[in-house]
Amino acid sequence: MSLSLWLIPVLFATGLLAGLLDTIAGGGGLLTIPVLLGIGVPPAYALGTNKLQASFGSGSATYHFIRSGAVTLRECAAGIALTFLGASLGALAVQRLDADLLKRLIPFLLAAVALYVFANPGFGRAATRPRVERLTFYLLAGLGLGFYDGFFGPGTGSFWVVALMLGLGQDMKTATATTKVMNFTSNAASLLFFVLGGHVLVAPAVAMAAGQVIGGRLGAKLVLTRGARLIRPALLFMVVVVLSKLVWDAYVRPALG
Secondary structure, three states, rough: OOOOHHHHHHHHEEEEEEEEHHHOOOOOOHHHHHHHHHHOOHHHHHHHHHHHHHHHHHHHHHHHHHOOOOHHHHHHHHHHHHEEEEEEEHHHHHHOOOHHHHHHHHHHHHHHHHHHHHHOOOOOOOOOOOOOOOOHHHHHHHHHHHHHHOOOOOOOHHHHHHHHHHHOOOOOOEEEEEEHHHHHHHHHHHHHHHHHHHOOOOOHHHHHHHHHHHHHHHHHHHHHHOOOHHHHHHHHHHHHHHHHHHHHHHHEEEEEE
């Protein structure tokens, strides 16, 4: 796919903003996928191209979180392996199964996340005692959320942040940093299958990826300097936005015919 010159700054700006939002609270796909569809990219290619450009944003954020010491690959090793496996299985399953059930179920789970975070203002401000052994946690969360991200995806970052705070007792800043490592892992795993299926367009992905690298870096710096003061309201806002989009797609739009 060739790009008109005027589209390049639009895609770059979209990638930058999506990378910034995605690093802080998730939900960047709500910006990038509609833009890709809007410029005429077919749906299957939009999903694959989105995974490619998003991998640069999550990869950029992951690099800066690791470099700052907010997260270490050694502590995440089991999570990386299991998330990669889960995302690979999800990417395979989505080609064979209908995602309608998830479209109807996930809004209720996201609503529960929003209510829990809203009702507990101090949640995630400080690290607490882990409730689950690390390997057990990653067996459940890595495989489960990895599969979900490969299969469907919306809200994955929010689920990861809350799961890490509840299960491993991480504070919100550390949970956000760890989440980006897992997001990068599941993005890479899903991308592999889109590439093998030939559903990736390089030109728009590169334009967005340039913005994603910058946005991911800026988002990581904001998370490290502002911590829970920034993440909590941003997380709540993005959960509500993603929730509204899913409710519209799963319930309102079909009812309107």
